[in-house]
Amino acid sequence: MNVENLKTPPTQLRNLVKHVNKRNFNETSEQINQFIKDHGLEADRSSLRYLFTAINFSDPSPTVTVQLQAKLLGGQLQRQLQSSSFVSNICFAFDQHFANSQKSLKPSETAELIGQVCRLTGINKLCECVFALAVTHSSHPELRESARDCLRGSITELLDSYLGNNNSSSATSGLQDISIDLLQYLLCCLKIYVTPKLHEQFLIKLREEFPRQAVPLILAPFLYGSTTAATSNPVRANASETDAEAEATTTTEIETASSSISPSTSSNSCGTDALNEVGIEDIYDHLSEIIFTNQVGTRIEGTLFHPMP
Known part of the structure; x- marks a missing residue:
């Protein structure tokens, strides 16, 4: 089933979202x-798109049904943290929602749209940052700018919470359960949105959790720089040291053996050196002379023993 190409979501999905209530929320x-598991990526994007479209995020007094729909959307956004295609999934769904509601939104509402989505869905700070980072790749410049404005505050709050700054609890950040791939993605973007001091504090904390000997390969350049490759594997480093020692020992033995060579061998060596001093031009001329002489001799012999008729 090609869910993505349908102009309207499947009836099954529309009915589930439309009739959600407190009693059937978990089942829904x-x-x-x-539904997503059965139909894959297209169903994933279609579900996100319909959930975004079904909710009026600018409504100051959402109904209970809208709040539950927003909670469903929040669950799907949290699930995107485990998806390798979260950027394209979120951009596809959110761009579709924005394209449908763009005409009715004021510029101020557009600027606050991402914040409204985060507040209404109740997603944690990590999911909020990932959602905003994904929207920075939107095809709409208004959404990209809104996402960047949101990130300047949300990423700082995320790291402060994780580090325990300002008496905040690290458990609320969500960073404890972040995947390695997602952490790498976050590290790629940090310098744009946080101060150098906060960035360094975060790296120090991560180095405590990922010692040099056990750091995942994709995180090593961010935490330890280019020196990690040479020292992250102590077994290989020790092997290199052993190889160097063995090579030094072998070199010493060769030098000792060379110093005890007999005089006759030395004489031969001198003769070889003298031979090497003969120019390449002289050798070439000598060989040419020999070849030419042989060819002339052959022709003369042919003339003597096989006269022309």
């Missing part, structure tokens, strides 16, 4: 997840 959430 499970059925949406099963």
